Amino acid sequence: MRxxxxxxxxxxxxxxxxxxQLVLWLSGGFLAWRIALQNGEKGIDQTLTQSVRALARQIKPVGDGLLVDFPKAAQDILEQDPADRITYMVSSPPGRFLLGNxxxxxxxAQPITLGEPLLYHAQVDSRTVRVALLEVDYGSEPARQRLRVQVAQSLTVRERIAxxxxxxxxxxxxxxxxVLSALVYAGVLRGLQPLKRLEAQIERAGKRSHNAADPLPPIELTSAPQEVYSLASTINRLLEAVARGQQNEKRFLNDAAHQLRTPLAGLIGQTELALHESHEPQVRERLQKVLSAAQRSAHLVHQLLQLARSESNVPMQPLDLPQLACEVAREWTAKALAAGIDLGYEGEEQLRVLGHPLLLREALNNLIDNALHYAGNxxxxxxxxxxxxxxxxxLAVEDDGPGVPAEHLGDLFARFWRGSDKAGGCGLGLSIVDEIALRHAGQTFAEPIAPHGLRVGISLPTLP
Incomplete structure (x- = not known):
């Protein structure tokens, strides 16, 4: 699953x-708004409390009536701002209008304490106002009466202040x-720099490795947090374990192939000698089958050895690719003529690449051998x-043989995959070519030729 x-x-x-941080910033703005409203309301309450007490002191009993000593100048001051005017009302008994608004x-509906201001919200002309109410007694017994004084102010000032x-x-x-966001962003980038360096080092190590079989060098960090050091140490241990496994696999493959070469060579020699000395048809038929099986096994051993060599570290050097291709083609001329196949070279006369001569020869040998084997007489x-x-x-080898179906072109370079049941192959030749191409920082390709045939080769970077 991807x-x-x-x-x-x-x-x-x-x-x-x-x-x-954004949530705290919004919460701080909301709290600041609420605190500003509360402080504005406290200021209004203090002003209304002073005003209602001062107005109550200006109302004096005279006989059975009341004298309101409220100058016109004071009334004009209270009502000078139409948007935020302070209004008042005097009633006695409470609720019976005498003066004001x-x-x-x-x-x-709540108990009112005599001589103590009561503060509450109310609606006047569709506006919310804050009202201060004060009730006092006046007159003498038994004709003592109660006076109510109310002073109101809109909350416009409070909202404007807030x-x-x-x-x-x-x-x-x-x-x-x-500023805090910029500091956080810079801190996150700086904190993640060790991971970026770790990623870059692993990528550089992968680029230095021309083949997936090459062991990656250990990761080295000069300065990094403890967590990154732990991650790098874990990756290094994993790389060491993978490298040990690859070395063990190569060693086993190389040792096994070397150990098999000698007995297989002896078996082939003894079988050929027995075929030469035997004249019975049935015995010769069985010996021929043994010889074919031994030759296939020897070919497989040879391919395994080449595969092990292609996955090992080898030095590269500048070389003339057309010259190498012509030399290898001439070496296969005799075998091609014996198989009834016309083998030749076409292309550049001089072209320099950086590579290993033996590995490139082995890759071209496998390409030519594969073409001669399957192209046909x-x-x-x-x-x-x-x-x-x-x-x-x-560097390509093309033939006009039967070719390979398009759906199987991607399988040509897989290990032990064979395009036909024709005897003589073991399915490792093109896989070795693929390993050698990777070793040279190149890649393999396979494409059909019209009307029939196949072109298989490797792409290599050239030298200037």
């Missing part, structure tokens, strides 16, 4: 660090939020060296 990468660690850290509503305070707070809070096999793109050359 794994889909999730959200990056950097995004997760930024999300979990900046999102709480008759629209002031009655207090809520808005101004919030606007003054939002700018420094926004700047602080931006009367076919034409051509070795080509040509430039496919700037800085890239192709």
């Amino acid at each position: 794994q889909v990468p999730g959200v990056s660690l950097q995004r997760k850290l930024l999300l979990w660090l900046l999102l709480p 008759a629209q002031l509503p009655a207090p809520p 808005q101004e305070l919030l606007e003054q707070l939002l700018l420094p809070m926004g700047l602080m939020g931006l 009367g076919a034409t096999v051509t070795v080509r060296v040509h430039i496919t793109a700037p800085g890239t050359a192709a």
Whole structure:
């Protein structure tokens, strides 16, 4: 099942660090708004309390009536701001209008303490106002009466003060939020730098390894947090274990192939000698089968040895690829003529690449052997060296034989895969070619030829 990468660690850290900061910033703005409203209301309450007491002192009993000593100048001051006017109402007994604004509503249903102001909210002309109420007694017994004084002020001032305070707070809070966000972003980037260095080092190590079979060098970090050091140490232990497993596999493959070569050579020699000395048809038929099986086994051993060598560390050197291809093609001329196949070379006269001569010879030997084996009698096999793109050359062998179905082209370079049941192959030749191509920082390719045939080869980087 293909794994889909999730959200990056950097995004997760930024999300979990900046999102709480945004929540705190919004919460701080809301709390600042609420505190500003509360403080504005406290200021209004103090003003109304002083006003209602002062107004109550201006009402004096005279005989059976009341004298309101409220100058016109004071009334004009209270009502000078239409948007935020302070209104009042005097009633005696409570609720019976005497003076002021008759629209002031009655207090809520709750006990009223004589001589203590009562503060409450009310609606006047579709506006919310804050009302201060004070009740006092006047007159003498038994004709003592109660007087109610109400002073109201709209909450416009409170809201305006809160808005101004919030606007003054939002700018420094926004700047602080931006600075903090920048610091968090820079801190996350700096904190993830060791992981970036670790990734870059692993990528450089992979690029230095021309083959997947090469052991990767250990990861070295000069300075990194403890968690990254632990991760690097774990990866190094894993790389060491993989390298040991690869070395053991190569050693076993090499040793097994070497141990098998001598007895197989002896078996082939003894079988050929027995065939030469035997004249009975049945015995010769059985000996011929033994000889064919022994030759296939010897070929398999040889291929396994070449595979082990192709996966080992080898030095590279500049070489002339067309010259190498011509030499290998001439070495196969005799065998091609014996098989009734026309073998030739076409392509560049001179082209330099960086490679290992023995490995490239082995790759071309396998390509030619594969073509001669499957092309069939009367076919034409051509070795080509040509430039496919700037800085890239192709070493290919093409034939006009039956070819390979398009759906199996991708399987040609798989180990032990064979395109037919024809005797003589073991399914490792093209796999070795693929290993050698990877060793030379190149890649293999296989493509059909019209009307029939196959072109198989490797692409290699050229030298300037």
